Amino acid sequence: MMNKNTAFKSLTNLVFLCWSNTGLCVEYQYDRNDSIQIHGFAAQSFLKSTTNDFFGDSEDGSWDFRELGINGLWRPLPRLQLSLQFVARKAGKTDDGKLRVDYIFADCKLFNSNAVNSGLRLGRVTNPYGFYNETRDIVATRPSILLPQSVYFDANRNFALSSNGVQFYHEHSGKSGDYLFQFGVFEPRTEDPDFEPAIFLQNEPGKLEGTTSWMGRLLYEYDFGRVRLGLTTASINVDYDPAPGDPIRPGAFHFHPYIASVQYNRERWSLTAEYARRSTHLDRFGAPRDIDFTGNSYFIQGIYRLTPRWEVLLRYDSLTWNDDDPEGRDFEAQTGLPNHYRFARDWTFGVRWDLAQNVMVRAEWHRVSGTGWLSLLENPPATETSQRWNLLAFSAAIKF
């Protein structure tokens, strides 16, 4: 469809785009032949908490939550798509704001017709996890400034967002509705600064390295997304590679989540609920590090659109790390850390105002009991955190 010369031109233009500020004009020109598209997003948030820090020094008011991204999709051949997203995300001590690649993959279509669309994605691919994970950085596709943290821990956002491997997808649409199945085999990313503390409760000298893992999701949509149902399951495996003289043995971390997702959409309102069961297993480290526990997370969320430009949100979000120790009493006795690190219940009230098609501002208020999704890195020492805290957040975002 496209000869080599124009394909090369498109590529040089894509590179040029990343270095220039005239992106929109060039995109417009190439949009015409649909073989290349560039999109981007930017958001700046402000957070203020009564106690405990979230994304920066929020007790004093934090501007340390910024998201900036640009992505390109190039279709050199009708059956081949190349996708790339650069992002710079600053999120207190949990993300450093440096430029990195969120995803880069080749999508080879095996079949595309009215009813069926299937293929293989190779490279760093977004993880099909629940309803919101794949577009978790774009304020417009999130229901709120902060995603329900019990299911979408932001402290380990890179680990959750994408992984390096291969993913098969199959979309089927018929009279009964649309089905989307995705299954990926990959190695998880372990570069999040808070990833080690999340596993060992502190930083250790060795390194965590992703090993063979898999994730699958089945989505069903009735009447063009009026009803959406989803099931996700995964087996995530990470090895610990000790440093010389490290007291910790070369063990492994295993994580097995199951998520059930439900959504109902009307013109004025949407209801969403997700329930997750998460099993965590630390293995081969020897006592007392070897542990095995199962917890649950869920949220129920309602959105009401007052006008096409204004919407309000109400959500209850609950996290329990260990079903056998829901209040964290045993945890406190064993680790000396506060019991409220093992749960979090969060009431959120939010407002969204779309000033224009691609510009929005948001405000939300969280009333939280528990510190289960709080970053340990941002709150040293953990013993000084409070169980009950409130968080107020504002965000301004654009996309194109």
Add this chain to the structure above:
Amino acid sequence: MKNRLGNRHHNRHHGRRRKTPASASGGRTRRDYGKLFAQTAALLWLCYSANLLNALPAEPTIRVIANPHVEIDALSKTSLRSIFGMRNRTWPKGDFIRVFVLEDKNPTHILFTKQILRTFPYNLRRIWDRRIYSGTGQSPTVVDSEEEMRRQVSLTDNAIGYLSNKWVSDDVKVLDLK
């Protein structure tokens, strides 16, 4: 349409009120409402019998249009949703579909999403955003007027779009909906 009639009545009512100070001080009585209702009914009947209703700006009919060279003449609702949801990207013979839409707040776009696709603009936008920002798909090309829509669809190979009836011309092919 209803607003128009309603407004007209409102004005008439005010005009009458000015002439009769009694009703201005006491507000509308039940008899006033009765009269208003009778007048409305009479006017509606008049309009209808004179076939004037058609001349009022009723909801326009939305047509799905394509480039005249597009190989097909009709589409089912399922395939239309597949195409505008950016899932099916090719015409039956394998040519890449170029999808054109108007801005989210455009009245014709709102009617198209509601009447034809049987969904809402916010849902369509969400479907596109999910594809764009996960790197798995593209978004349609947005044009800013129906005139531009007609021009682009008539000039672009393999293009599909939509127009309100009055903008349709011979430059584009109207697709039947199965």
